[in-house]
Amino acid sequence: MVFNEKVTISLKLNDLTMEYEDLRNYLNSHLEKNPTGIVLDFSQIEVISSVALGILVGFTNRVRGLGIEVEVENVSPRLKQILRLVSLDRVFGSI
Template identity: 30%
Template sequence: MSIVINKNFDDNKDVWNIDVHGEIDIYTANELKESLIESISSRPKDIILDASNLEYIDSTGLGVLIGILKRLKIDEKDIYINNAKQNVKKLFNITGLDKIFKVEG
């Protein structure tokens, strides 16, 4: 499976809007990691990840998000996971990651 990552910075809200389409797994996680690191290196701001088109995420993908969150926490920033499908939301709940990420919608 492939992944499409659309990102833009919202100057009004001072946040990164990241829209992910497809699957985040061992094959695509590095692409997401590079994209997010590039974004927060230039502007370490909150990330709003729109997961409405995210079909699947595995432990590799979760690891990428945890690593990015650790970098953001240095600047007291967060990652918000919005509009996640039930299977993705369930994974965050089962792993307890819904307690460290802001899972909304």
């Protein structure tokens, strides 16, 4: 398998409110590019549902299990506070 460069997934509110299976498929479609890393860009997200967050955690764990690096960037102060409150800052690394 040939690995390409990092892939940035710029999350938008409509991505996180779509049907949850569609969200899973949307995230997984980025793996077809055989990235060396995934960057989850939260610059357009202020809040997130618990189900969408669970899907992102599952995706992150799955990707890391494949040996692919995952980074999170542009997390708003409000969302950082929520992630820290439920200890998900550990899953996503430094936010």
